[in-house]
Every structure is written in structure tokens, then in C-alpha cells.
Amino acid sequence: MGIEIEKPCVVELSNIAVSNTHGEDSPYFAGWKAYDDNPYDELTNPSGVIQMGLAENQVSFDLLEKYLEEHSEATTWGKGVRNSSFRDNALFQDYHGLHSFRAAMASFMEQIRGERAKFEPDRLVITAGATAANELLTFILANPGDALLVPTPYYPGFDRDLRWRTGVKIVPIHCDSSNNFQITPEALEGAYKEAESMNTKVRGVLITNPSNPLGATIERSVLEQILEFVTRKNIHLVSDEIYSGSVFSPSEFVSVAEILEARNYKDAERVHIVYSLSKDLGLPGFRVGTIYSYNDKVVTTARRMSSFTLISSQTQHLLASMLSDKDFTELYIRTNRERLRKRYEMIIEGLRSNGIECLKGNGGLFCWMNMSPLLEKATKEGELKLWNAIIHQVKLNISPGSSCHCSEPGWFRVCFANMSENTLQVALERIRNFVDKIRTHTLTAGSN
Amino acid sequence: MTRTREPESKSKTSSPSSSSTGMKLIVPLQGVVQGRGGILLGSLIPCALFYFFQLYLKKRRRSNDKHPSSNPPSPSSSFPELPRTPSRSNLSSRGSLTGVRLSRLATTISDDDSAYYVGLNRASRDPYHKLTNPDGIIQLGLSDNTLSLDLIGDWMRKWGSGGDDGLSINGIATYQAFDGVDELKLALSDFMHQVMGGSVHFDTSNMVLTAGATPAIEILSFCLADHGNAFLVPTPYYPGFDRDVKWRPGVDLIPVHCRSADNFNLSMTALEQAYSQARKRGVKVRGILVSNPSNPVGNMLTQDMLYNLIDFAEDKNIHLIVDEVFAGSTYGSEKFVSVAEILESDSEYIDNRRIHIIYGLSKDLALAGFRVGVIYSFNKNVLATARKLCRFSSISAPTQRLVTSMLSDKKFIQDYFETNRNRMRQVHHEFVDALSKIGIKCAKSSGGMFCWADMSGLIKPYSEKGELELWEKFMSIAKINITPGSACHCIEPGWFRICFTTMSLDEIPLVIERIRRVVEVCKFSS
Numbered sequence: 001m002g003i004e005i006e007k008p009c010v011v012e013l014s015n016i017a018v019s020n021t022h023g024e025d026s027p028y029f030a031g032w033k034a035y036d037d038n039p040y041d042e043l044t045n046p047s048g049v050i051q052m053g054l055a056e057n058q059v060s061f062d063l064l065e066k067y068l069e070e071h072s073e074a075t076t077w078g079k080g081v082r083n084s085s086f087r088d089n090a091l092f093q094d095y096h097g098l099h100s101f102r103a104a105m106a107s108f109m110e111q112i113r114g115e116r117a118k119f120e121p122d123r124l125v126i127t128a129g130a131t132a133a134n135e136l137l138t139f140i141l142a143n144p145g146d147a148l149l150v151p152t153p154y155y156p157g158f159d160r161d162l163r164w165r166t167g168v169k170i171v172p173i174h175c176d177s178s179n180n181f182q183i184t185p186e187a188l189e190g191a192y193k194e195a196e197s198m199n200t201k202v203r204g205v206l207i208t209n210p211s212n213p214l215g216a217t218i219e220r221s222v223l224e225q226i227l228e229f230v231t232r233k234n235i236h237l238v239s240d241e242i243y244s245g246s247v248f249s250p251s252e253f254v255s256v257a258e259i260l261e262a263r264n265y266k267d268a269e270r271v272h273i274v275y276s277l278s279k280d281l282g283l284p285g286f287r288v289g290t291i292y293s294y295n296d297k298v299v300t301t302a303r304r305m306s307s308f309t310l311i312s313s314q315t316q317h318l319l320a321s322m323l324s325d326k327d328f329t330e331l332y333i334r335t336n337r338e339r340l341r342k343r344y345e346m347i348i349e350g351l352r353s354n355g356i357e358c359l360k361g362n363g364g365l366f367c368w369m370n371m372s373p374l375l376e377k378a379t380k381e382g383e384l385k386l387w388n389a390i391i392h393q394v395k396l397n398i399s400p401g402s403s404c405h406c407s408e409p410g411w412f413r414v415c416f417a418n419m420s421e422n423t424l425q426v427a428l429e430r431i432r433n434f435v436d437k438i439r440t441h442t443l444t445a446g447s448n
Numbered sequence: 449m450t451r452t453r454e455p456e457s458k459s460k461t462s463s464p465s466s467s468s469t470g471m472k473l474i475v476p477l478q479g480v481v482q483g484r485g486g487i488l489l490g491s492l493i494p495c496a497l498f499y500f501f502q503l504y505l506k507k508r509r510r511s512n513d514k515h516p517s518s519n520p521p522s523p524s525s526s527f528p529e530l531p532r533t534p535s536r537s538n539l540s541s542r543g544s545l546t547g548v549r550l551s552r553l554a555t556t557i558s559d560d561d562s563a564y565y566v567g568l569n570r571a572s573r574d575p576y577h578k579l580t581n582p583d584g585i586i587q588l589g590l591s592d593n594t595l596s597l598d599l600i601g602d603w604m605r606k607w608g609s610g611g612d613d614g615l616s617i618n619g620i621a622t623y624q625a626f627d628g629v630d631e632l633k634l635a636l637s638d639f640m641h642q643v644m645g646g647s648v649h650f651d652t653s654n655m656v657l658t659a660g661a662t663p664a665i666e667i668l669s670f671c672l673a674d675h676g677n678a679f680l681v682p683t684p685y686y687p688g689f690d691r692d693v694k695w696r697p698g699v700d701l702i703p704v705h706c707r708s709a710d711n712f713n714l715s716m717t718a719l720e721q722a723y724s725q726a727r728k729r730g731v732k733v734r735g736i737l738v739s740n741p742s743n744p745v746g747n748m749l750t751q752d753m754l755y756n757l758i759d760f761a762e763d764k765n766i767h768l769i770v771d772e773v774f775a776g777s778t779y780g781s782e783k784f785v786s787v788a789e790i791l792e793s794d795s796e797y798i799d800n801r802r803i804h805i806i807y808g809l810s811k812d813l814a815l816a817g818f819r820v821g822v823i824y825s826f827n828k829n830v831l832a833t834a835r836k837l838c839r840f841s842s843i844s845a846p847t848q849r850l851v852t853s854m855l856s857d858k859k860f861i862q863d864y865f866e867t868n869r870n871r872m873r874q875v876h877h878e879f880v881d882a883l884s885k886i887g888i889k890c891a892k893s894s895g896g897m898f899c900w901a902d903m904s905g906l907i908k909p910y911s912e913k914g915e916l917e918l919w920e921k922f923m924s925i926a927k928i929n930i931t932p933g934s935a936c937h938c939i940e941p942g943w944f945r946i947c948f949t950t951m952s953l954d955e956i957p958l959v960i961e962r963i964r965r966v967v968e969v970c971k972f973s974s
Contacts, residue, residue, distance in 0.1 A: 009827065011765055011802040012734070017671045017833040056622060068617060072609060094572070128659050128819075132840045139696060140554040144675075165670060165696065165837070203551075234548055270548040284623045285845035287659070301554045307691070308663040309840055312847035313817030 022160045031387075031397040040395070042423060050427050053397040055212065055365045056418035057246065057282035059343060060336040064281070067328055071321065095307050097126035101316035104323035105290055109275060111329055112245045117257035119292060125302040126316070128287040130242050130276035132309035134161045134206070137272055137291060140301050141236045142168045142203035148238075149173050149191045149205045151183045153368075153404035153411070155212045162206070171195045171202070174407050177370075180359060181214055183207070183222055188229045204236030204270075205229070210243045210253065213404050213413035214368045215344075215361035217247055220254045227259065227267070236270045245280030245333055247363030248341035260294065268294035277319070279365060280336065286315050340365070340417060343424070347416045350428035354435045365417040369398075372410025374438055383409040394434045396427055557695060563919055564589070564687040564935040571929040586959060589929040591743065591897040593777065593814045593949040595875065596868040600814060603860055607853060620845035627835045628657025632848045635855035636807075636822060642861065643776040643812060644786040654826055656834040657848075659819040661773050661808035662692055663841035668804055668823055669697035670837060671830045672767045673734035678702045679769070680722055680736045682714045684900075684936035684943070686743040686771075693737070702726050702733065705939040708902070711892050712745045714738070716756050723764060735767030736760070741774040741784065744936050744945035745900045746893025748778070751785050758790065761802055768803045776812030776865065777949075779873040780894020788824070800826040809851065811897065813864070818847050872897075872949065875956070879948045882960045886967055897949040901930075904942025906970040915941045918970070925969060926962040 031053050040048035096102075102121035109119050127133040142148060144167030150158060151173040162170055173191040175181040188205070195202045205226060209218045218226075230237045239256045247253040260268045272293040278284035288311055293299050323329055340363075347367055348358055359368040375382040380402045387400040390412075401411035416424060550558075567589045576584035633652040640650045658664045673679065675698035681689060683703040693699045704722040706712040719736070726733050736757060740749045749757070761768040770787045778784050791800045805824040810816035820843055823834050855861065880890050880899055891900040907914035912934045919932040922944075933943035951959055 009799070009801045009829070011767060011799075011827075013827075013829055013833070014671055014674045014677075014734075016674075017829060022836050054623075058622075061621060064617060064621070128840070128842055128844070135840055140550055143551045143553070146551075161840075165840075203549075236548055283617075283621050285620050287842050287844045295548075297550060297554070297558055301550070301558045304557050304560070304691075305695070308659075308666055308696075310659055310819050312659075312819050312844040314847045314850060315844040318846065 016165060019164075022164050026156065026159075026403055031391055031399070034391050035397045038395075040423065040426075042420070046426075047395065049391065049395045049397055050423060050430075051397050051418065052415045052427060053399045053413075054418050055279065055415050056284060057279055057336075057340075057365050058419070059282075059339040059417050060332065061282055063332050063335060064283070064322075067322060067325075067332075071325070073321070095126075095303050095310060097124070097306075097311065098313065098316045098320060100320040100324070101311075102126070102290075104320045105275075107326070108323045108329055109244075109292070111326070112280070112333060113253070113255050113258060114250055117255055117261050119257070123292055123294070123299055125291040125293070125299060125306050126311050127289040127291060127306055128309040128311055129278060129284075130240065130274050130289040131157065131161050133274045133276070133289040133291045134158070134238070134240065135164075135166065136302055136305050136309065137238055137274065137298075138162045138166045138168050139305065140298055141238070141272075142166070143201075144168065146201045146203045147171045147195045149188070149195070149202060151175050151181075151187070151207060151211075153181070153213055153401055153406035155208060156399070156403045158206070168203075169195075169200060171198075171200065172405055173205070176408055177359075177411075180216070181211075181368075182219065183226060185225050185229065188226065192233065202233065202235055204238060206238040206240065208240040208243075209255070210241075210247055210363035212243065212364060213366060213399065213401075214359055215364035215366050215413075216359060216368075217253050217363055220259070223254060223256055223259055227256070227271075230270055231267045234270075236272065238272050238274060240274040242274065242276045242279050243364045244275070245336065246340055246365060248337055248344060249362060250337065252362050257292075265294060270295070272298060281332075286319070287311060288315065288319065343416045343421075346421070346424060347414065347428065350425075351431065354428075354432050356431070356435065359411075366413050366415040369412045369414050370410060371412055372408070374435070375410050378409055380409050386410075387412070390434070394430050396430060553695065560691075562687065562690075562935050563916065563932050567919075567923065567929040567931065570923060574927075576927070583927065585923070586928045586962070587950060588947045588959070589931045589945075591811065591947050591949070592816060593811065593868070593872075593897055595871040595949050595952070596864060597814055599860075599864050599867060603854060603857070607857070608850060617846065620849055624842075624845050624848070626839040626842045628655070628843060629845070629848050629852075632657060632843075632852045632855075635852045636820075639855045639861065640775075640807060640822070640824075642865075644772070644788060645784060648786055648788045648792050650788065650824060654824055654831065656823040656825075656831060656838055657843055658821040658823060658838050659841040659843050660810060660816075661771070661806050661821040662688065663838070664806050664808065664821040664823045665689070665692040665769075665771065666695075666697060667834050667837045667841070668769055668806070668825075668830070669693045669699050671833045672769075672804075673697065673699045674732075675699070677732045677734045678726060680704050680719060680726070680733060682706050682719075682738060682742075684712065684744050684933055684938035684945075685737075686739060687931070687935045689737065699734070700731070701737070702731070703937050703939075706745075708891065708940055708943075711747060712742075712900070713747060714749075714753065716760065719760060733764070733766055735769055737769045737771070739771040739773070740787070741772075741778060741893075741895025743771075743774065743896055744898055744931065744933075745891050746896035746898055747891070748780075748782050748784055748895055751790065754785060754787050754790050758787070758798055758803065762799065766802070769806065770803070771806040773806065773808050773811045774896045775807070777868075777872065777897055778895035779869060779876050782894040784895060791826070801830075802827070804830065813854075815851070818851060819843060820847070820851055875948050875951060875953060878953060878956055879946075879951070879959075882956055883963070886960065886964050888963070888967070891943075898945045898947045901944050901946055902942065903944050904940065906967060907942045908970075908973075911941050918942075918966070919944070921966050921969060922963075926966045928959065928962055 035049045035051045038048045039045065040050040099121060102124045105124055106119035106121045110117065127136060138148065147169040148162055150170050152175055158170065162168060171191050171194055173183060173187045175183055175187060192202055207218065207226065210216060226237065241255055244253055244255060256271055257273060260271060272291060274291055276289040277286060291302050344361065344367060351358060351369060357370050361367050371386060372378060375386055383400055383402055390396055390398060399413040571585040571587045571589065574584045575581065576586040633655050637650040637652050641648060658667060678700040679693060681701045681703060683705050689701060693701055702722055704718050706714055723733055757768055772786055775784055775786060787803060788805060791798060791803060807824060808821040825831055883890060883901060889902050893900060903918060907918045915932050915934055922928050922930055931945040936945065
């Protein structure tokens with residue numbers, strides 16, 4: 001075959017098509033490439049790269065499988081009494097979503113919060129994943145050029161989800177280790193002023209609770225301060241609570257919903273909650289996300305906009321069955337929490353025995369690891385250098401804090417729920433070897 | 449425990465005083481103007497200063513009133529907003545609004561009260577049911593096909609739960625490729641090959657799968673045009689395009705009017721005219737958007753017309769998007785020609801990188817609930833961007849598996865298509881015939897799920913107003929929801945889109961009877 005010289009394509013594409021606001025060129029995604037090129041496998045590729053950069057929950061998959069095996073009626077069509085079941089489902093074109101599904105989601109969300117907050121099914125808007133939910137809310141709450149305030153460090157995907165198609169900016173609320181990266185009123189005001197100095201209108205604050213990448217819940221007093229701040233500035237609050245079912249101890253998670261209920265929903269029309277089944281239920285492939293808003297206009301508008309991102313009626317039907325089975329959900333939530341806690345303790349202990357400390361976490365699928373003592377230079381470059389070594393020598397894909405916009409270099413997010421316990425042990429062993437090598441090297445270097 | 453869900457009235461915090469506040473401000477203002485007399489400008493500036501000073505004092509007074517020890521949640525109608533909302537009318541009405549603002553886009557969307565959506569809403573609130581609600585509204589405004597749903601239902605009952613092995617989530621729980629799994633792409637490629645006449649090969653590497661055709665159109669719009677640019681679109685067109693192309697991508701739709709004299713077929717002269725007029729206005733046209741078979745008319749683009757469109761796009765260096773969602777829903781004698789067929793046969797002469805196809809399973813397979821759409825493009829950059837964008841609109845993994853299984857059952861697909869085509873042909877023929885017997889003629893159509901009916905003789909005045917009044921009569925007297933031509937941007941008033949695929953043969957007399965009721969009323973009143 002001869003060399004084909006392709007004529008240059010003359011027809012133009014949009015700015016969005018040629019921009020890189022999708023952020024997929026950042027190191028966060030580059031690490032994944034290393035994994036994709038050489039993925040670890042216990043048997044077939046034991047020296048491959050272990051994926052610890054993907055926040056996926058595989059620890060409770062067996063519970064889901066068992067449920068489906070024992071409850072085949074969840075997946076059947078029109079059997080038994082409900083003969084119209086299929087017709088309703090496949091014909092469904094309504095962006096309201098199946099009522100049975102919304103009711104089941106609402107009840108599941110209530111269970112996770114220990115029934116301390118009530119959710120009404122008619123305020124739930126369905127979306128194909130939390131990614132779409134966050135983007136959709138941004139389209140509704142802010143105009144292009146406006147800003148959302150987001151505490152750092154934050155989930156790298158926000159750069160794309162909140163900014164790319166919406167044209168909205170992110171102004172960081174700087175948090176640091178001096179107080180365990182908690183959000184402070186000063187930091188909130190600081191971010192707001194920073195936006196003002198850029199002549200940018202702030203439309204809201206977006207928090208993740210429990211936080212990604214910190215793996216820690218936000219304290220009640222801090223939530224109250226944030227609520228006070230957004231009320232005073234007359235802006236919105238989006239609370240992304242997709243890890244709410246992955247908090248190790250049920251009493252430690254306080255949802256903004258509980259605070260609003262306790263104060264009889266005063267000023268609630270500015271609050272919106274995002275949830276999804278991708279993390280707590282380990283079903284990211286199902287593409288199930290929701291927006292819960294206390295604002296009627298937001299609910300109506302979001303519902304109309306959800307036409308672009310609906311959940312398949314088959315999936316809604318299946319999950320409606322599963323999530324309204326309270327015995328199952330109770331068992332699942334309890335077991336999942338326990339298993340995650342065990343994993344967390346395992347990795348924390350393993351790291352600690354190598355002299356590596358982590359932020360005290362209480363939820364999520366990852367820990368926030370402090371490797372700053374190992375940095376040659378306490379800079380972003382130093383961090384990326386260390387990260388490179390970890391990817392290519394230690395063969396672990398972890399996420400550098402700089403990709404999460406952390407202001408302090410040396411922190412890394414390490415996921416622990418997407419692998420078997422054996423693999424986790426292998427990862428810890430590799431870290432031990434790496435740390436030993438650095439320490440020996442430093443000692444040797446120091447003694448010259 | 450019951451709880452009302454009405455938006456909390458904001459008036460309780462400050463509205464009772466805000467109108468009198470206004471008065472308190474105006475009075476001193478008048479006083480200053482009168483006191484100064486003489487030069488208007490000399491008095492306006494001090495008035496303005498005085499005005500703002502009053503408000504500043506008011507704001508300070510308010511914050512001092514609260515307990516100094518706690519941070520008070522200010523009422524949402526407090527003044528920090530002032531620089532952005534200087535109009536006095538906002539001040540007085542603020543008490544009745546929910547305080548926190550939404551985006552301009554959100555306001556546009558929530559204000560959208562086109563007949564298309566209003567009709568769907570009203571019909572869904574009082575839906576017709578043969579036994580339980582025989583006087584309810586019959587929904588003929590939604591292009592769904594229930595004629596052959598029994599076949600799909602049968603298949604689902606047999607195989608929809610994974611057969612004897614049951615539904616397994618092994619392999620589908622985790623993150624999948626956002627643009628669709630390979631198995632489904634392969635199955636769709638085969639299916640499209642069948643549907644489009646058996647002569648086109650669809651390459652899976654040119655496919656991006658999305659949660660329905662709706663996001664497919666939106667994503668393509670994001671890829672091909674910037675905010676403020678435009679696509680040319682023949683009228684009448686599918687009302688949903690306004691949402692898919694304009695809302696978030698911000699791309700405008702410039703109508704290219706088609707007329708009944710041409711059976712609403714596109715004229716290249718009209719297309720040229722629309723293009724140059726847009727250019728004169730300084731609007732950047734990025735592409736042409738057509739549906740084939742067309743919605744709402746149901747006519748098809750001839751091979752010649754497709755060549756003309758391709759040439760036009762080449763000449764102007766713009767894109768051509770062809771929405772072929774109804775490709776498999778044809779019942780007439782004309783053969784459907786996909787633009788892909790032309791590209792395949794003439795690949796040397798045509799730059800296919802400017803041509804993009806939209807497809808989906810909502811119409812041809814009646815699986816609207818499953819959300820399965822396809823962007824088919826030959827443009828590598830468009831595909832790369834679309835792949836990244838479809839993370840916001842991916843198909844649920846278990847559904848991908850289920851649909852793959854269904855599409856792979858070739859015998860079933862064959863049976864479905866034959867049966868469905870026959871049923872559609874029958875109902876279409878009967879219905880159009882029955883309509884003509886009561887004096888309503890339809891445009892000639894050979895595909896799609898609707899009749900494009902000429903009711904211009906029944907409207908008075910001969911205008912959009914008259915048309916909407918007739919639409920209301922259909923809704924309230926006949927209790928059927930049909931789509932008025934104005935919702936489809938038709939230039940000639942009086943045309944209505946009536947979907948016939950949700951009626952069984954024996955329901956036709958009932959529908960015709962209801963329509964006849966309105967025809968009588970109109971004749972009587974004229």
C-alpha cells in the first residue's frame with residue numbers, strides 16, 4: 001500500500017473541539033496511560049502497574065451479584081401481575097424518570113443518612129451519572145464567564161465537568177494541612193474577593209462531602225459556616241455527596257440536607273445535592289446520577305435539560321426493585337461501610353509502618369497520603385518528579401496533589417477499593433521497597 | 449408526616465416594606481429636585497448620590513439591628529445585590545421572587561411554553577385509556593411507535609433477563625468506554641446496514657454512541673459550531689431541534705422555508721437565499737441540518753437532492769448533518785437513500801469529513817426508553833471530541849448488553865421489520881383515507897410516523913393565531929393532542945402533525961370521530 005497523503009481537512013470545527021479545557025492532557029490522565037500500557041494482573045502480569053488512581057468500589061460487588069441471582073423478578077419483563085410493565089418501560093420517554101425509581105433512590109438516600117433527612121421523589125432529577133449532574137447544575141446556576149468557588153484539593157474531573165462546555169470558571173477556595181484541609185470562613189471570603197478582583201461574578205460554592213480526594217467528611221460546624229456564607233452572598237451551594245454511603249462510621253457523616261431539615265428549610269432554595277450510584281454501589285457502568293434540589297425552578301429546568309442525559313428505563317426498573325428492598329439496602333450499606341473501613345485501616349497501617357502518614361480520613365475509596373518528606377524539592381516539580389518515579393519504578397498509578405490543585409506539594413491520592421486485598425498487599429510491599437531505597441540513598445548521599 | 453413543597457414565600461422577610469421604602473426614596477428625591485430647580489443635570493447627580501446614600505444607611509441600619517454575636521443569615525432580599533440591579537422595579541418586586549438567581553439559560557428554558565411542550569404536558573395529565581379514562585386526551589403528538597410493541601415485549605419476556613442464565617452484571621458494573629462498548633457498535637453497524645437498504649457498510653470506528661439521538665444532535669452541534677453561529681434548517685422541522693441545537697450549544701437555526709406547492713420539498717434556491725441573507729447579516733453559517741425521512745412532513749430526500757446538498761456544503765465549506773432516525777420507518781413506495789450510501793459509492797470525489805449522520809433506536813425499534821443514539825462521522829477530529837463529550841451522555845451498560853443481544857437476533861429483527869412495515873402501511877393508509885373523507889388532506893409522505901395534515905381551511909384568521917386557536921379546540925373539544933405547524937416553524941399556517949403509530953386500526957374511527965367534532969364546530973362558526 002502506498003503512502004496516502006491525506007488532503008488537509010478544510011471544514012472548520014468549533015472552539016470547543018479544538019480547545020483543551022477537557023483537561024485530558026493533565027498528568028492525572030497521563031498516569032492512566034502508563035497503567036493501560038502495562039496493567040497489573042495477579043497471575044499474568046505481576047510486575048505490571050497497579051491502578052490506584054481510579055476511585056472504583058469493588059469491595060461489595062458480591063452482594064449485588066447475590067441479590068440479582070436471588071431476585072430474578074427485578075430483571076424480568078411483564079411476568080406475573082404487571083403485564084403492562086414492559087410497555088410502560090420501553091415506551092417511557094418522559095424526562096421525569098420512573099416514579100418507582102425516584103422513590104427508591106430517595107429512600108436509599110434517606111437510609112444512608114440514617115433517616116435524618118427526608119427526600120421527596122418529585123424533587124429528584126435523573127441524569128446519566130454525577131458527571132452530567134454537576135455539569136447540568138452549572139449550566140443552570142451560572143452564566144458563561146461566571147465562577148463557582150471550589151475548595152482545594154478537588155477532584156480533577158471538575159475542571160472539565162464544570163468548565164468545558166459551560167464556559168464557567170472555577171475559583172479555588174484554598175485549604176491547607178494546617179487545619180486538616182478544612183474550609184474556613186477566611187478562605188471562603190478570600191476566594192470570593194479573588195473572583196471580584198477578576199471582575200467575575202460568583203454564582204455558587206461547590207463542595208464534595210465526603211471530600212474527594214481527602215477521604216474525609218466535612219464537619220457540621222463547617223457546613224453551617226458555608227451555608228451562612230452562601231446565604232449572605234445570596235449564591236448557591238452544590239453539595240456533591242456521591243461518597244455519602246462510603247463513610248466508615250454512619251454517625252460521622254452530616255449531610256447539608258440534615259442541617260436544612262433541622263432549620264425547617266429556611267434558605268433552602270439555594271441548595272442542591274448531587275448523588276450517584278457509581279461509588280457507593282460500585283456501578284459506574286450503569287450511569288446513574290441524580291440532582292436533588294430544594295428550588296422548584298431548578299428542578300423544573302434541570303428536568304427539561306436532563307433530556308440530554310437520561311438513564312435507560314431498563315436500568316431504572318432494575319434499580320427501583322433493588323433499592324426499594326430495604327433489607328437488602330440495609331445489609332449492603334452496613335457491609336460496604338465495614339469492608340471499606342477495614343481496607344482503609346489496612347492501607348493506613350501499611351503506610352504508617354513505612355513512615356508515611358495520611359490525613360485522618362473517615363470515608364470514600366481513597367486516602368490522602370503525605371509524601372512531602374520524600375520530596376527533593378518542596379515544589380510542584382518536585383512532586384511530579386516523585387510521582388514519575390512512583391509510576392515508572394514502583395509501578396503504582398496514584399494521583400498527584402497538583403492535579404487536584406492542592407497548594408501544598410507532596411500529597412497524593414491513593415485508591416484502595418478497586419483491587420483485591422492481595423493486590424493491596426503487593427502495592428504496600430512495593431512502597432516499602434521504594435521508601436527503603438530512598439532512605440538508604442539519602443543516608444548514603446548525606447554521609448558523603 | 450406531610451409537608452408542603454411550595455417555594456417559601458419570600459415576602460415574609462421584607463416585601464411589605466419595600467414599596468413604602470420606594471416611596472420614602474422618591475419623596476426626598478423630588479424634594480431635592482424641586483429645591484434646586486433649574487438645571488436638570490445639576491440636580492440629577494446629587495439626587496443619585498443621595499439615593500444611594502439612603503440605601504447605604506438603610507443597609508447599615510439593618511446589620512446593626514441583628515445580634516452582634518452571631519452571623520445572621522440575611523434575608524435573601526437584602527441589598528448587597530444593588531450594583532447589579534439598579535432598577536427600582538426590581539427593588540419593589542424582589543420580595544416576591546425567590547432570592548437566589550439562576551442563569552440566563554435556565555430562565556430561557558423554564559419560560560419555554562411552546563405548544564409542543566404544553567400539549568405533551570396536558571395530555572400526560574389526562575391520558576386517554578380505553579377502559580379507565582375513555583374521555584381522556586389521546587396523545588397523537590409524540591412520535592412513538594406502539595404498533596409492534598407486542599413483538600418487542602415477547603422478545604423481552606423470552607430473552608430480556610439474560611435467558612436461563614439470568615441477568616449478570618459481571619463485566620458491566622465497572623466503567624465502560626463512554627462512547628459505547630464494541631459489541632454494541634458492531635451490532636448497530638450490522639443493524640444500520642440492514643435498515644439503510646443493505647448497501648452501506650458502517651465502520652464501528654466512525655461511531656460514537658450516546659444516550660439517545662437527542663444528545664447526539666447536541667454533541668455534534670458543540671463540535672461543529674461556536675456560540676452564535678448558525679445552521680440552516682428546512683422548515684417545517686422537528687421542534688426538538690430548537691432545544692438540541694440552541695439551548696446549550698447556543699447555535700442558531702436559520703429556517704429555509706418549504707412550501708405546500710412543492711409538497712414541502714426543499715428548494716436549492718431557497719437554501720442559497722437563506723445562506724446569503726445570513727451572510728449579509730453577519731451570521732456565520734456552519735452547516736445544514738436536515739432530517740431524512742423528514743419530521744414532520746414524512747417525505748424523503750431524493751438521491752439528486754442529497755447530491756445537491758453535498759455540493760452546496762462543499763461549495764460553502766460547511767458541514768452537512770443528516771438525521772436519519774426514521775430510516776427504518778418507511779411505508780411508502782419510495783426507497784430510502786441514506787447519505788452514507790452516496791458517500792460510499794462516490795468516495796473519491798466527495799470529502800466525507802464534512803458529513804455526519806445521526807441515528808438511534810427510539811423510532812425504528814421503538815426503544816425510546818432505552819436511550820440508544822449514534823453519531824456517525826468520517827471526521828477524526830469530530831469523533832475524538834465527541835468521544836470525550838459523550839461522557840455526559842453514555843448508554844447504561846446493562847442496556848448496551850441487552851440491546852446487543854436483541855440486535856444480534858437477526859431473525860427477530862427481520863420479523864419485526866416486516867411486520868412493523870406492514871402495520872404502519874395499513875394504519876397510514878386507513879388513517880389518511882379516513883381524514884380525506886372528512887375533508888382533511890395530508891401531504892404526500894413515505895416515511896416517519898406522522899401525517900402532515902392541511903387544516904388551513906378550518907382556521908380563522910389565516911394566521912398563527914388562528915392555528916393556535918384551532919389547536920386549542922383539538923385539545924379541549926376533541927381531546928386529542930396534535931402538533932401545530934407553528935411549533936415546527938412552518939411558514940404556512942394551518943398545518944398539523946398527527947402521529948399515527950400509537951393508534952391501532954380499530955382506534956382510527958374513534959380518533960376520526962373526535963377530529964370530525966372539531967371540523968363541524970369550525971364549519972358551524974364560519
